[in-house]
Amino acid sequence: MNDKTRKVAILGGNRIPFARSNGPYKRASNQDMLTAAFDGLVERTGIAGERLGEVAGGAVVKLARDINLTRESVLSTKLAPETPAYDVGQACGTGLEAAILVANKITLGQVDSAIAGGTDTTSDPPIAIGDDLRRVLVEINAARGNVDRLKAVAKLRPSMPIDFPQNAEARTGLSMGEHTAIMAAEWGLSREEQDELAAASHQNLAAAYDRGFFDDLVSPYLGLKRDDNMRPGSTVEKLAKLKPAFGGPEGTMTAGNSTPLTDGASAVLLGSEQWAAAHDLEPLAYLVDAETAAVDFVGKKEGLLMAPAYAVPRMLARSGIELDEFDFYEIHEAFAAQVLCTLRAWEDPVFCKERLGLPKPLGGIDRAKLNVNGGSLAAGHPFAATGGRIVGGLAEQLKENGGGRGLISICAAGGQGVVAILEA
């Protein structure tokens, strides 16, 4: 085993525009979209026909037939079919976790190049059959002969339910929005500050598109050139008109400051410096560190989406970097409330002492450096595709900036969080 590690470069990113569910992508499958994201990346970086070290990807809402989703997608691209692939699953952390996994193989010298990606569609969800119905159907299928088959059919009942996927935590029965509403109330967030964050997300995304920032990051798909959830004219006044969606009639969370259900896919190309040089690719940035954390949102009732607030301090302690020593902060806007709770937590002496065991608070960040090219609230959030969107976008931003350091923070269902540091 190699006992030396090497730097991992991010060489390019590509995604298809994200679309609101049951819209332009309603007939697109996860495999279609992931393949499209890969193909766009392959074309832009000129690696058609290459055998990559590996490709890692995933989807949170997966059909039963997609057991080999990423491998099947790779087989549909112009990459060499000898490229291995596997699926990763960590809810919304999937995309970033996939990037970390392949990066770790690169750094160890096990592979020289890899793609990390993710896709999700909520327009094409799996329909699960309730267990009762499922067992009868299995019996019907396994029956030898018509008599047995009829006996099995006779067990069917109209009351046997079909399970549509619920956006709820299995252990609490609450949806993610309801969990976040609890967090927002605990941290005393106002409606206004959440709407401000949401408006900034839209305005920044629109400005980024307008200046051509996404020219090398987004490839058109099924008639879309830009994320169709984006509202360039978004303002706090307009957002203030929306009714609360979570937290009861007095709630501060609305459809405007929560991410909508969307479809889309993304991918990022990573490699060693030598491989990059050999393929005429210039590193945009380097993935230098990463961390994951999980919270007990059931027993200890920690906020469901507070895990990144724990992951980042651990990573910073290891790297010796202070929270305010970043040029850019990319915090996934699952809800404006999630971002704001996380920032508040890092400034709060009680949270930092009682939960993180730190002698003094981590401190605040410069809000002008947060999600400078727009965030999930504007672009949308196809769950597994967000990691790739953020990694590719931050790497591009660091290159545009002529260098610097960026922090990525992504929360995930099940009370987890994945964070990383990029440097250029």
Place this chain on the structure above:
Amino acid sequence: MSDRYSQIVNNPVGDFIAKNLGLPRPTELERFQPGQPLTSGRALLGAAPGGRLTETLARELALAEVSTDTPLDEEVRAAAAAGDLDAGIWSADAPGSSRYKALVFDATGIDDSTKLRELWAFFHPSFRSLQPSGRVLVFGTPPKECRSTREATAQRALEGFTRSIAKEARAGGTAQLVYVAPGAEGRLASTLRFFLSARSAYVSGQVARIGNGGKVPEIDWDQPLADSVALVTGASRGIGEAIARTLARDGAHVVGLDIPPQADDLSRVCAEIGGSTITVDITDPDAPAAICERLQSEHGGVDIVVHNAGVTKDKTIVGMDEDRWSVLVDINLSSEERINDALLEGKVLNEGSRIICVSSISGIAGNAGQTNYGTSKAGVIGMVESMAPVLAGMGATINAVAPGFIESQMTAAMPIATREAGRRLNSLSQGGLPIDVAETIAWYASPASTGLNGNLVRVCGQGLLGA
């Protein structure tokens, strides 16, 4: 002895009628039951910038396991963290539906009248979230110990605030001001706990002063008086019986004292609480010596002395014969002085002991027909004030409670109109119970109350007469 009006008004029809006729609607007060947690709800802790007590309050709330929130103010949050208080967040802008059992405010940072608006800033958004039988506690610096006249002025102003907000509190809510002298921060725990809990149900609009005193020992808050001996005069019935039972509940061995005609009742009460008895008339010239001898030989001294025995002999001054005057003053005041002298001379008071005297609002505000009683009870206050330095010199304390209208045999014997008026003329719109006086005495008696000396606290539901 039952408060029938309260019973009538606390059912739906009576409540409707009372509401529409603008009659008082007394809430049934939450009272302490052993085994209960300190508070039945959350506390909200706030402070004016520059407060010196916030960290101590946070630490004591954490030790008392009171779930607490604070505003998202950096100074308060840092103080909470330093005090190891795992406090949640309350936002003045988005108050939401959080309800609080207690609002605790450190006002020691208010060193100028222009900063008094910090009171408004904290209570204006939070007061409506106070639950029934809720508690408001404001902490300040004694004006005499302030460093400037401006600071003393502002700190004196706090009393007008707490007395007024006590009158606005609905549904059994109370409010108090606690002055904590510089250096006395380590002695505020017993007072904080008393006023937060249901033990202080009938105390409102009062001022407690915590000053210097001995080191606060480690105590079991559920049995603070364990291993102590308490003498309670007039223990056979009424308030005295409640005092005896409460001190015994808190762990003390109670020596009950009463006159020979009450011997049977006294024995019954003291047997039930595992205490002992002294049957003597306290006006008897030999009584002080006899009491001292009993306490010394059977118990090795005494830790707590509660001067509760007292009588009324109401008559207007014009109709009062000399006997009515002299006997009453002798029983209610002079005999207490003689007993105190004997205890001090005979060194019967143990280290860290407590003398608690039962005064009355009659001694503060006066009552027609009670020139004798009022005189004696005001004298009790004078005794407490003048003896406080003496006791301080021996590491002991002396304090007074002044009961208001307490439901007892004494008040049941009043004519109905006077009785109803007495009951209703207070912020809580009801009479108190003997246990309310007893709990207040137990607070003074606690070994942790080393900082309380020379205090006078009324147990009157914030009676409207006198101040």
